[in-house]
Amino acid sequence: MARITLAQLAHSYLKAPSGPADYALKRMDHEWEDGGAYALLGPSGCGKTTLLNIISGLLRPSEGRIAFDGRDVTDLPTAERNIAQVFQFPVVYDTMTVFDNLAFPLRNRGAEEDYVRRRVGAVAEMIGMTDALGRKAQGLTADAKQKISLGRGMVREDVNAILFDEPLTVIDPHMKWELRTQLKALHREFGHTMIYVTHDQTEALTFADKVVVMHDGQVVQMGAPEELFARPAHTFVGFFIGSPGMNVLPARVAGAQAWIGEHVIPLAGDHAPQERAEIGVRPEFVRLAGPDEGIPVVVRRVEDIGRHQIVRAEHAGREVNMLAPEGQAVPLGEARFAFDPEAVNVYVDGWRVPARDEKETAR
Amino acid sequence: MNKTVNQRAWFLVLPVLLLVGFSAVVPLMTVVNYSVQDTFGNNQFFWAGLEWFEEMLASERLHNAFLRQLAFSAIILAIEVPLGVFVALNMPKRGVWASVCLVLMALPLLIPWNVVGTIWQIFGRVDIGLLGYALSALGIDYNYTQDPIDAWITIIVMDVWHWTSLVVLLAYAGLRSIPDAYYQAAKIDQASRWKVFRYIELPKMRGVLLIAVLLRFMDSFMIYTEPFVVTGGGPGNATTLLSIDLVKMAIGQFDLGPAAAFSIIYFLVILLLSWVFYTVMTNLDAQESRK
Structure with a gap:
């Protein structure tokens, strides 16, 4: 688990950005606390997924640095950042069993089979899938698959942060509540640093301690849900939330x-x-x-x-x-x-x- | 709800039945007719019963052709499927080069069989062919008209050149259907390149690869034109595959009875093998969805 520092961070998809309009992400300085639950909230195209991909290392920022616990990781590839990510559409390895899916990140890092069994057992219990461990992942429902994605993220004990990219988009409404509540409970219990991207204000406000509202490549306000409600720092926040x-x-x-x-x-x-x-x-x-x-x-x-x-x-x-x-x-x-x-x-x-x-x- | 009974609907099926009748059933029946009779010319036929079938099933000539045919199909499948997958994996995923590659890949598929055969027939000739001449200039003793091994290599390379593209295009389509998130997740899970292939790409390509295998198997099992144009079945009988042998028998020697029996056996073998493939494929699918 780690404190995440964004220093002078900016990103443009163009090779030679000429003005502020060319930046998908405008310059920002932020410090995100270890163990915090953050939600990146904003409409489509506001730069929240860009920011998430920069944190996960799938994208290298064109300017500025990013650090985990003070250690500069700007140039580290995704695999070495030790983060986990849950995507919009559930990613499971279809041909593997649920157990093998959960064990995958550990085995790839050469963990002992004993340890793998213990960890997978513990994680399966956290996400409530102990009974399904022996099943093939293919036939499972979308919410079960999404739970597996989450489980794959949590199976590594030393994971720096868990990132969520609109993870509930394809989940049925009645399951959304359950998953969100479960996520919140897991966060409280295990204290992972969690960053949650969404355009749904209800999701953001119920999940996060701190909501980061983004608009047009900029963070317009970062604060607790009450703050966003009572004192929107920008008229956009006022419009968007509520x-x-x-x-x-x-x-x-x-x-x-x-x-x-x-x-x-x-x-x-x-x-x-x-x-x-x-x-x-x-x-x-x-x-x-x-x-x-x-x-x-x-x-x-x-x-x-x-x-x-x-x-x-x-x-x-x-x-x-x-x-x-x-x-x-x-x-x-x-x-x-x-x-x-x-x-x-x-x-x-x-x-x-x-x-x-x-x-x-x-x- | 009451369904009205209307037998006139049969009239709608009639054109198809007629078409299939004339294009498939009647010719097939002619062949069946020949296969149970013998003739000494003058259009006089004698009932021969199952004699030709017995003869053909016991014929060493047919056995050899059948074995050659199986070997040919097995070899080209063993080369074209992995090679096709390998090429598809290394093709650019987007941009101009992706389109260029696709067009290049599609080109061999557009060339008629006959022309492919002629191209390779000339390409491989020692006196004027670029390949044959270059090889012999390098001191390699290559001559597909005299050496059975060289002849086999030539027709296999030709088939690979002609048809690997089909596997490439099918595999590429399968690969393109994988969302980026899978690759990103694999990166995050620190999966090796091999594991990405084994657990993400291969499962997603399974369906199209089965189709590719089925298509390539049936096509190669019935191949005639290209090897015929290149080697004419020779040297000796070295590249006489089933259909080449059949044509030799039917039109070269005019042994209509045995050739007809041969045709029917050939047809049944293809039918049987296709049925086996189909059953295996559907069973695999059913198994997957049950899990």
Whole structure:
């Protein structure tokens, strides 16, 4: 298990990148803790798989270094990095039995047969496949195969990190829950450093201690799920995480107030004056307001999704959503929305600006 | 649900039945007809019963041709399948060169049998052929018209040249269907090159390789044109394979009765061997899926 350091790391698939647009991965510096569970979250094409392949050594970064526990591994091939990877589509060796599949990485490294038997037995128990050890891997279901892939990763005791590349894509929904829970439990018990790539926010938020949100080749925020929810560092994070995403409205900011047009929005903290800012507020912190507060909106649609209702409205042509408790009557047509001042974030050029009296949180 | 009974559907099958009747059943029956009769010319036939069959089954000539045929098929399979797999493994996977290689590979398959035979017949000649001349210039005593071994080497190399591409193309298709993740996983598991082949590539190629073996076996077992053009079955009877022998008997000597019996035995042997292959293949598949 290892601490992973990315120093000045950047990657371009082009031979001579000329501008930032040519980089699949823009320069980044990160330190990922030993034993942490990290999720790389972002839409397709944001660079998360590139980053994963750089960590696993399938791809050599065009710039910068990568180190495991302080040891530079940038030039080491995959096999020598001692990592494990679980792929999107289950990779098992069809002609081998489950036992031989699990034993494969150990035997390739010349382990004693006694040790192999002990390890495979232990791992089979972890992933709950003790009964299937003698079976051929070929006829198994996708989730069983994915468990074998995971088992092959964990069978080496000294593995530096286990990487997951959207491992639940081909798994049935009801099995997803089980596998995710099992993964979480395994992480808690054995403390492997785990890096999990996904575009599914639920997967990322339930699995990881730290979620690394990526957008356009950049890490836009790295933090615990609560942080991403309460203080998205970038409007993209606000949009991408949460369902529906954060409401973002252009505003003017000065002191503890923001103006959307002529409507005043109270803020919790004190802000430097900004003419061209945006305010972001999650639908969870929007409520119906009286005639003298908030902003006027036109309610277009109310979606009842069981636990609560999503109220879809518009203000000056921009979508504003509100989560209303179940049972609250929300009439269509004109209404006013007010925001909880504590939950209003201020953004300039897409990035969050903390209030002057707020303690700077690490991004 | 009630199904309506409509016997008129038979009319739809009729054209096929007629076609098969005229193209396969009638000629086959002619052969069967010849095989049980004898003639002394003038289109007069006498009932001969199973005499020709007995004679053919006991004939040393046929036994020898059969053994030569088996040896030929076995040798070309033993060369073409591993060689084809080896070439497929080393072909570029993407880019311009992949296309170039594919075209080059497909070329021999597009040349008619007759032409392939002629090419090699000339290529191997000691007086004017590039290969034959070069070999004798190097001091190697090579002459496919006089030395049985040289004749065999020539027709085998010719068949390998002509048909290895088929195995290559099939194996290549099998290899291309393997997702990259398998190779990446193998790297991570520190599998050696041999293990990657044994546990990833070979299992994925199994299906196409069985087809390749079946196709190459049947084709080589029935081969006629190329060796006939090159060696004419000689020197002596050294390269007289089954079909060459059959043609000699039927058209050269005009022994219609024995040749017909020979044909039927030949046909049954191919049928039997194909059935064995098919059964083995389907059984293997069934076994795999049961596990």
